[in-house]
Amino acid sequence: xxxxxxxxxxxxxxxxxxxxxxxxxxxxxxxxxxxxxxxxxxxxxxxxxxxxxxxxxxxxxxxxxxxxxxxxxxxxxxxxxxxxxxxxxxxxxxxxxxxxxxxxxxxxxxxxxxxxxxxxxxxxxxxxxxxxxxxxxxxxxxxxxx
Numbered sequence: 001x002x003x004x005x006x007x008x009x010x011x012x013x014x015x016x017x018x019x020x021x022x023x024x025x026x027x028x029x030x031x032x033x034x035x036x037x038x039x040x041x042x043x044x045x046x047x048x049x050x051x052x053x054x055x056x057x058x059x060x061x062x063x064x065x066x067x068x069x070x071x072x073x074x075x076x077x078x079x080x081x082x083x084x085x086x087x088x089x090x091x092x093x094x095x096x097x098x099x100x101x102x103x104x105x106x107x108x109x110x111x112x113x114x115x116x117x118x119x120x121x122x123x124x125x126x127x128x129x130x131x132x133x134x135x136x137x138x139x140x141x142x143x144x145x146x
Contacts, residue, residue: 029082032129033058037111038082040127041075043067052131059109061131069117069125076100079113110134 030039035058039045044066052060069075076095083104084090088111092103102113115127 017108020021029085032061032063032131035088036106037129037131038079038086039063040065040113040115040129040136041078041082043125043127057109058131059133061129063129063131065127065129067125067127068123069115069127070122072096072098072100072115072117075115075117076102079115083111103133108136 029041031037031049032039032045033053034051035056037058039141042069045063046066047064049062050060054056064112072095076093079102080090080093082100086106088104088106090102091105091110094101098119099116100114104111104113110132112130112132113127114130116125118124118126
């Protein structure tokens with residue numbers, strides 16, 4: 001049975017075009033539930049729970065991801081940059097050879113990003129994003145002393 005590439009090619013091109021549009025190619029980094037909270041770089045969402053979203057603001061929830069972490073330091077730096085682009089302040093940065101814990105704060109919300117690189121298969125690495133409200137808002141930047 002021979003495959004007629006002339007008939008299949010247009011369908012394949014259409015499929016690729018639709019997939020590109022659906023994933024938002026070129027529209028910036030993926031955000032969790034269209035909020036101001038970036039998803040971990042190059043990772044796919046696996047599970048969400050305890051979601052608290054009011055007025056377009058994500059105030060709570062737990063989100064798990066799976067994807068590649070080839071280098072923990074590079075992953076950390078990319079994650080920090082994505083959060084800072086959205087106005088988040090780094091509160092905690094703890095990085096070890098195979099895992100890391102980052103905490104960001106913005107207003108009265110806090111995001112904790114915990115990740116672990118897959119030892120045998122880096123593409124099976126895991127990350128958890130926990131969003132919660134805090135009792136105290138993010139302190140403003142300190143004024144320079146004269």
